[in-house]
Amino acid sequence: MQIKDNFKLALLVLLREKRKIIYSGIILLFVILSLSLFVYRFNTNKMMEYSIKNNIGFNTLTFLPRSSNVNTDEVTKEELNEMIESDIIDTKNLDRVVDVYRSGYYDFVAISDFKNDFLDGTITLIRGNENTLPDIVAGRPFNSDESGVAICPLHFYPNFEPRQIKKEYVINGYDLINKSFNITYGISDENTEGYTKTFKIVGLYDSSKRFNDNGTCYISEKDIVEIVSNEKNATSNNNSMLNYGIPVLYAVVDDKENINDVKEQMEEMNFSNIEIASVIDTDMVNTIYISFISVFVIILISVIIILPAYTKWRLKSEERNIGILRVCGYLEKDVCKIYLLKILMQYIILYCIGLLFFICVFVFLKENVQVFINFDYMLGGLKINFGAILFSILINVCLPVLVMIPYLRKLSKMTIVSLIGEND
């Protein structure tokens, strides 16, 4: 029997098959379900990698200074301060440590003059140095000795949902490079005036590559310390207790791979309560993983048991037709090939329809539904990955067809008399 004829017959059997709507619907459902599952898995993984990569908390250790067990009644504020400073210097000298600071000296929110009808001027300022600054897209980075310099995002967006942002809302960073701006920090009312400082924008970075708030600028350590301590002094004049507390310290490590090495070294140096600032929420990860596995198992069982059982049941009504083929002289392998091809074509066609439908829904969601728009924006594109397509083909086409092969062989090997059945 020629391959061409095999195809023709298989196609004919497939096209003329009756009551295939429900059956096709079930197969389609599984195709869409497994595609959703694998795409979901891929994107949550990407999401997790993204947050680990871009959240500096995963590279940061919190710890208490060695002076934490000192009785604060016995030392002066200045002595304590000196002890803490020496702790900071010691840890800064460690290999792999790129920055060390006291709590409260990492970032602050201030009012800038980046204002328009949609932007209220609120920006976040974060400490940065040669080692911790993000990649510079335009202009230059600064070094720790500099003061009054800032690295700003490419664009200042209003705090709207990304898709609602229009061009006129946005302040373009390129227009600001090498220009100066003022920020005011601290409560400014009738009694107190906020602390004001001028910065020159020396460089720009791509804010979508960092886990930052909108409108976050990097400034040097010197400036952060200057502004924050000034504010602290201003507000704590009447309340010296505040300054007497022992601050938590933060050490930023160049790479999260090295964070445990640094932690060990610091333990040897008698620092206490050393913890990684951000850890992956294992409960959430487990929930995602367990839900993934359970849906996967359900799909797998269905594909291996339910679909073939249903296909077999449908093939039962084909027994007589198979018998006729055998009567006419078709070989067992001819019959096997025809029906296998038929099933294969059916699954492939339904897979393609399912995939097309899935892509349409996916694109629609990405363009129109807020949750998906946000994820799309954050991840730089929600994607249907090639792996998801490959796996769903394996699960929804290869597997059910493979499972059918032994049954088809059995069917074609049945005696012709029993296939044709009793004359009714």
Place this chain on the structure above:
Amino acid sequence: MKEKKKEKVHLRDKRKVISLINVNKSYTTKEKEIKVLSNINVDFYSGTFYAIMGHSGSGKSTLINILGLLDIPSSGNYILFGNDIRKHNDIELSLMRMKNFGFIFQNYCLNNNLKAYENVMVPMVINKSINAHSRKKKAISLLEQLGLKERIDHFPTKLSGGEQQRVAIARALANNPDIILADEPTGNLDTETEKVIFELLKTLSKNGKCIIVVSHSELVKKYADYVYTIENNFLVGESCK
């Protein structure tokens, strides 16, 4: 044990197509052996119309299935055109079935998902001597010869019993076999239609085909050249002419 008269028929002017020599058939079910056919000795010739009769359960279908290579004898020899079929494997038997036999069943056994002409084309697909382009033409011409010119594109479910059986006859003739086997071809048809079918089969036998028909109908005796009856597992023959 009752001795049954066994008769061997010889016709000199016609070609011998099938010989059964001492053929026995029994089924074994759960330690019980059911003997269906005993010591069958019979020859079938081309250009002859044979009727096989007998009461229900006597083994008519069993015999015709053996003749059509759908089943194998428990013992004895089956000689088809001088070849002992025991020497052939399943693949060769399938090929022999395709070349030499046309089958007609009581319930027509048409594929209801295929149109009339497609049903007729089914046996041609595996016949290498029929060119793929001429299959449809040949199928249509066969249907036309059987008076189904207007029914070529119809599905079997839209045809009457007689029409369906004529499609089945066209399919049996698709590869131009020498032997047509029919198991109660008129069992589901009225007397008028039955006559039409027997008439058709008669014409085929006159054109040189060996026609073997299992039937309950007394009418078949009018058309048959030979009538065999299965009685108590034995085949008893009588000539009608």
